[in-house]
Structure formats: C-alpha cells, structure tokens
Amino acid sequence: MKLITAVIKPFKLDDVREALADIGVQGITVTEVKGFGRQKGHTELYRGAEYVVDFLPKIKLEIAVGQDMVDSIVEAVTKAAATGKIGDGKIFISSLDEVIRIRTGETGEEAL
Numbered sequence: 001m002k003l004i005t006a007v008i009k010p011f012k013l014d015d016v017r018e019a020l021a022d023i024g025v026q027g028i029t030v031t032e033v034k035g036f037g038r039q040k041g042h043t044e045l046y047r048g049a050e051y052v053v054d055f056l057p058k059i060k061l062e063i064a065v066g067q068d069m070v071d072s073i074v075e076a077v078t079k080a081a082a083t084g085k086i087g088d089g090k091i092f093i094s095s096l097d098e099v100i101r102i103r104t105g106e107t108g109e110e111a112l
Contacts, residue, residue: 001064001065001066001067001095001096001099001108001109001112002064002065002066002067002070002093002094002095002096003062003063003064003093003094003095003096004061004062004063004064004065004070004073004074004077004091004092004093005060005061005062005063005091005092005093005094006060006061006063006077006081006089006090006091006092007033007035007058007059007060007061007089007090007091008058008059008061008077008081008088008089009058009059009081009083009087009088009089010032010057010058010059012059012080012081012083013030013059015080015081016061016076016077016080016081018080019076019077019079019080020063020073020076020077020080022076023069023072023073023076024069025063025065025069025073025076026112027063027064028061028062028063029061029062029063030059030060030061031059031060031062032057032058032059032060033057033058033059033060034055034056034057034058035055035056035058036054036055036056037087037090038086038087056087058089061077064096064099064112065112066109066112070093074091074093077091078091099111099112
C-alpha cells in the first residue's frame with residue numbers, strides 16, 4: 001500500500017479530481033496549505049507599499065492506494081496539474097505499513 005501526496009496549484013484541483021475519478025480513484029483528502037519551493041514567493045504592491053509574499057497558497061492531496069494504482073495516479077495527476085510553469089507542484093510516494101477502517105475494523109487493502 002502506498003500514500004501518494006501531491007502538492008498542486010489551487011486552480012488545478014478540479015482538473016486533478018476529474019482525472020482521478022476517470023481512473024477509478026474512490027477517495028482523496030484535500031487540504032489547503034501554504035508553502036514555496038524554487039519560486040520563493042513573489043512581491044506584491046498594496047496601497048502603494050511593496051511587500052513579499054513568502055508562502056504561496058497550494059492544495060495538498062493525499063491518496064491511499066494499493067501498489068497497482070500508483071503509476072496511473074501519478075500519470076493522471078502529472079497531466080492534469082501541469083501548466084508548464086514554475087510552481088506546478090510535487091508528488092511524493094510513501095509506503096503505508098497498515099490501514100484500518102474505523103467503522104468495520106477491516107485492515108490492509110480491504111480498508112482502502
């Protein structure tokens with residue numbers, strides 16, 4: 001089992017959600033986050049004063065899946081979230097030791 005964590009631009013969320021639904025992903029967790037990478041934020045002008053926005057708004061998606069779905073999910077997220085510009089995001093893949101469905105007590109891939 002794997003946990004796929006993707007950090008994407010906020011306006012790409014609907015495109016990514018639709019792409020994941022098309023390949024049969026049944027559930028995702030979405031969190032609004034802030035951060036920066038190589039972009040290092042940007043400068044804005046507000047009421048004549050210039051200030052630096054260090055942390056940019058992003059969306060973090062978390063998807064727990066079996067090993068067989070990893071490649072198709074990575075491909076779907078990559079295609080749907082790409083703009084070709086800096087700040088498109090990142091995808092992280094981690095191993096899951098155990099998953100337990102609270103309602104039924106199911107464990108492992110059955111709980112996904």
